[in-house]
Amino acid sequence: PTFTVGYLVGSIARQSINRKLAMALVKLAPDELKMQEIPIRDLPFYSYDHDNDYPEVARQFKQAIAAVDAVLFVTPEYNRSIPGVLKNAIDWASRPFGQNAFTRKPSAVIGTSPGSIGTAVAQQHMRSVLGYCNSPQMNAVEAYIQFTPDLIDDDGNIATESTREFLSKYLAEFRQFIERVLTVLPREA
Ligand code: FNR
Numbered sequence: 001p002t003f004t005v006g007y008l009v010g011s012i013a014r015q016s017i018n019r020k021l022a023m024a025l026v027k028l029a030p031d032e033l034k035m036q037e038i039p040i041r042d043l044p045f046y047s048y049d050h051d052n053d054y055p056e057v058a059r060q061f062k063q064a065i066a067a068v069d070a071v072l073f074v075t076p077e078y079n080r081s082i083p084g085v086l087k088n089a090i091d092w093a094s095r096p097f098g099q100n101a102f103t104r105k106p107s108a109v110i111g112t113s114p115g116s117i118g119t120a121v122a123q124q125h126m127r128s129v130l131g132y133c134n135s136p137q138m139n140a141v142e143a144y145i146q147f148t149p150d151l152i153d154d155d156g157n158i159a160t161e162s163t164r165e166f167l168s169k170y171l172a173e174f175r176q177f178i179e180r181v182l183t184v185l186p187r188e189a
Contacts, residue, residue: 001032001179002031002032002033003032003033003034003069003175003178003179003182004036004067004070005033005034005035005036005068005071005178006036006038006064006065006068006072007022007025007073008037008071008072008074008075008086009022009074009075010040010076010082010086010111010122011075011083011085011086012040012041012085016076017112017114017147017152018074018075018111019074020153020154021074021111021112021145022037023154023155023156024157024167025074027156028158028167028171029171030171033178038064038065038071039061040061040088040089041085042057043057043058043061043088045088046058046091046095048095048096051095051097052096054092058092061089062092062099065101065105066101069182070105070107070108071102071105071106071107071108072108072110072174073086073107073109073110073111074111075109075110076111076112076119076122077111077113077115077121077123080122081121081125082122082125082126082129083122090102090129100133102135103133103134103135104134104136105135106136106138106177106181107130107135107138108137108177109123109137111144112145114148115146116146118144118146119144119145120144136181138173138177140173141169141170145167151163
């Protein structure tokens with residue numbers, strides 16, 4: 001079977017290294033995974049004042065998450081946690097209460113940083129958030145990618161063969177994880 005995967009890039013920086021990583025994952029993805037970006041850039045700040053009447057951009061954002069089989073978070077670590085722009089996007093998708101778009105939606109997290117622990121702390125915080133949002137998460141393969149200046153170019157070409165192999169393995173494992181989750185836990189059940 002083929003699955004649609006919506007990916008969120010947790011950085012809105014023009015030169016985002018996590019966007020480069022996302023591009024690389026799109027290129028490497030197996031045919032069974034249809035990768036599409038779910039943009040977060042234009043979302044305003046969330047507050048529950050909007051719960052009765054979401055702005056169009058937030059409506060479309062939630063609809064995009066609802067429409068995919070699984071979600072992949074490609075995120076940097078800011079101050080040892082989740083970047084504010086990404087947390088804000090997650091908050092939009094999780095509300096109004098009872099209409100949380102992540103419920104039973106399989107997910108995985110990956111990220112890159114120039115530092116040697118490669119977003120590990122931010123990813124751990126993501127596990128907590130996604131757990132609360134009732135999203136079944138892939139626990140392993142874990143992927144903490146240390147970014148070096150020429151590791152991935154703007155088009156998503158990876159310079160290092162071992163990194164290419166590792167990311168392919170990660171995506172293959174995610175494909176299997178999505179299939180398992182959707183088999184035992186169909187969303188409509
Ligand atoms: C960082 N950076 C960073 N790196 C890290 O490994 N752990 C951290 O806690 C932080 N904290 C942090 C805070 C803020 C506000 C910024 C702007 C940066 C460095 C970060 O990994 C680097 O800037 C990456 O380029 C960020 O990824 P994107 O935004 O380029 O995808």
